[in-house]
Amino acid sequence: MSRAFILLLDSFGLGATPDAGKFGDTGANTFGHIAAWAAGQGKPMSLPNLERLGLAAAARQASGEWAEGFALREGFTGAYGAARERSTGKDTQSGHWEIAGVPVEFDWGYFPREVPSFPAELTDRLQELTGIPGYLGNCHASGTEIINRFGDQHVAEGKIIVYTSGDSVMQIAAHEEHFGLERLYAVCEAAFELVKPYNIGRVIARPFLGENGNYRRTSNRHDYAVPPPSPTLLDHVKDAGGEVIGLGKISDIFATRGISRVVKGADNMALFDALLKVGGEAGDGSLTFVNFVDFDQSFGHRRDIAGYSNALHELDARLPEFIAAMKDGDLAVITADHGCDPSWPGSDHTREHIPMIFFGPGLKAQQLPISETFSDIGATLAKHLGVQPTLNGTSLL
Ligand SMILES: O=P(O)(O)O[C@H]1O[C@H](CO)[C@@H](O)[C@H]1O
Numbered sequence: 169m170s171r172a173f174i175l176l177l178d179s180f181g182l183g184a185t186p187d188a189g190k191f192g193d194t195g196a197n198t199f200g201h202i203a204a205w206a207a208g209q210g211k212p213m214s215l216p217n218l219e220r221l222g223l224a225a226a227a228r229q230a231s232g233e234w235a236e237g238f239a240l241r242e243g244f245t246g247a248y249g250a251a252r253e254r255s256t257g258k259d260t261q262s263g264h265w266e267i268a269g270v271p272v273e274f275d276w277g278y279f280p281r282e283v284p285s286f287p288a289e290l291t292d293r294l295q296e297l298t299g300i301p302g303y304l305g306n307c308h309a310s311g312t313e314i315i316n317r318f319g320d321q322h323v324a325e326g327k328i329i330v331y332t333s334g335d336s337v338m339q340i341a342a343h344e345e346h347f348g349l350e351r352l353y354a355v356c357e358a359a360f361e362l363v364k365p366y367n368i369g370r371v372i373a374r375p376f377l378g379e380n381g382n383y384r385r386t387s388n389r390h391d392y393a394v395p396p397p398s399p400t401l402l403d404h405v406k407d408a409g410g411e412v413i414g415l416g417k418i419s420d421i422f423a424t425r426g427i428s429r430v431v432k433g434a435d436n437m438a439l440f441d442a443l444l445k446v447g448g449e450a451g452d453g454s455l456t457f458v459n460f461v462d463f464d465q466s467f468g469h470r471r472d473i474a475g476y477s478n479a480l481h482e483l484d485a486r487l488p489e490f491i492a493a494m495k496d497g498d499l500a501v502i503t504a505d506h507g508c509d510p511s512w513p514g515s516d517h518t519r520e521h522i523p524m525i526f527f528g529p530g531l532k533a534q535q536l537p538i539s540e541t542f543s544d545i546g547a548t549l550a551k552h553l554g555v556q557p558t559l560n561g562t563s564l565l
Pocket residue numbers: 260309310311312332333334335337339372465469515516
């Protein structure tokens with residue numbers, strides 16, 4: 169029996185890549201800066217389970233130095249390394265697709281750092297099609313900050329909050345009750361058609377609740393994403409008859425391509441519960457792919473170092489449950505899709521190495537070379553499952 173699991177910690181970077189300067193990210197280091205912050209608080213991080221698999225050693229390989237509070241230890245159990253990205257962007261879709269064998273070598277479109285960020289011909293047409301009374305924001309923004317800035321006006325006037333970021337994205341925020349969730353989804357569907365000529369990766373619905381200047385986003389986020397340009401590992405597994413189970417936002421990121429089953433979870437720990445349940449059910453030849461979104465959405469973009477650190481400790485504490493439930497023939501990898509250094513200026517992602525930490529019953533503990541593409545992960549899992557090799561990447565095991 170062969171099964172594969174990808175545990176993707178969204179935005180968990182291990183230090184800037186050689187090309188980070190092109191992104192203004194020289195010196196960024198998601199893990200390293202969280203560890204330094206924790207040590208500075210007099211409470212160094214303690215991630216014994218991730219560390220035993222090789223996380224700290226992989227981070228050292230990527231960044232050239234030990235994260236504070238971590239040092240050389242004996243007795244690794246994982247096959248650990250780090251990878252650099254070949255895709256031109258540092259966004260979620262590029263990262264995930266590249267892991268699955270399809271780097272994004274074309275340039276995404278981006279909306280400029282101007283106000284308004286969105287071209288009038290796009291917003292005028294969207295207004296015509298949907299009947300909305302107008303727009304608020306129309307700029308680069310952090311999604312939690314902008315709903316508090318414009319929430320009251322949105323509720324009073326019915327105008328939608330539109331914003332973007334360093335990602336190739338149009339985000340639309342609206343109140344679930346005053347505006348209506350289904351209505352927001354309908355506006356996003358119309359917008360998704362209209363952004364196509366601009367080569368935009370995603371439109372994201374960002375529903376929120378609350379009143380009087382005090383608003384919070386709900387878990388009813390929905391992403392409308394373009395599909396990967398070529399078949400990915402997910403398609404190969406599904407075509408070979410294996411079940412492909414996408415947990416969290418995986419199905420959205422792949423625009424449902426290659427997905428057999430979708431399982432949602434409100435937060436990292438709910439997703440971990442779901443992973444354990446799915447792990448008990450997944451059959452021979454299956455691929456289970458989970459995206460732990462809180463690292464990025466709740467802590468990285470929010471520049472919340474303490475929150476990010478806490479989330480890493482929470483995940484580390486639960487890893488033994490997953491490891492204990494692994495069966496002979498299972499291969500899992502802990503990885504990420506880009507960085508989002510919570511100590512870095514702004515609120516965007518950071519161009520960093522990602523961890524590649526393989527583990528499973530009988531796997532030989534070893535250090536892997538630094539990979540020049542995230543696709544080595546997909547290639548490794550394709551070989552493990554005995555399915556068609558990914559278009560890019562070389563198996564590491
Ligand atoms: O600030 P919020 O809305 O969380 O936005 C973040 O989430 C989006 C998708 O990952 C990105 O565009 C990023 O900027």
